[in-house]
Amino acid sequence: MLLHMSNSARNSQSTPLHSVSVAGVVVREDGRVLAIRRADNGTWEPPGGVLEVTEAVEDGVRREVFEETGIKVGVERLTGVYKNVNRGIVALVFLCRPESGVEKLSAESTAVDWLTPDEVSDRMAEVYAVRILDALRDSATPMVRAHDGRHLLG
Template sequence: MNPAGRGHLPRHSVSVAGVVIRQDGRVLAIRRADNGTWEPPGGVLELDETPEGGVRREVYEETGITVGVDRLTGVYKNMACGVVALVFRCRPESGCERLSDESTAIEWLTSDEVSDRMGDMYAVRVLDALREDGPQVRSHDGRKLIA
């Protein structure tokens, strides 16, 4: 039995995302096929992979871009869903942008375009990755940050 007195351990899902930044400061973003939202590429971390390996896999699968992972820039927990997202600053190394089953558009956005196109919960992850004082640790309810 766990310390909270329940007969089972709490379950969390872990996701990873890559904020891929070109030398000109533009950030790689995808428009998701399932809901039409703009987000940094990413997805669920597999049980048998490291966070860095997972972010490299997800970015490549969704965009065709191979990346180097520089550093963790933020940890974000969706309190409503129990999803913990690890966000990494990445740099493009090779490849060419291509759509996938998960993306209907791929663009390199400025920070202003990120703020305009992405919902708050994704824009903050990208903007945090552009900062030098991370990693940031934030919680949200799926729509808004929780203080």
């Protein structure tokens, strides 16, 4: 018996789907970095979330940071690309500067704080702390890393 598969069925099985998220590493003049404690799991992370399909990348960063923290930011540069290999999420992380606003909680955050780099390392899981520490490097070249949701790979 000969079976035929349509091109669309063949393509849908072989084409991996990924979600794209964006995050802002917002750094004040004193070197402290904006962070949130997520409402859904209690972890500390840089503010960010899923990029909307019709949204420009930088607009998504500004929107996510403002929604989660109340801070309006200017987006400066891409500092890293991080892939969660287990969940198929690619995160684009950008260095940002605060422009205006006052810290506030949202439905997605139970705390908003400005952390030192040492506090970032103490409070955040490795896969989130590295995003901030990479952004604080004085390098024009973005880092590209993979992780399993908990630990960096390779």
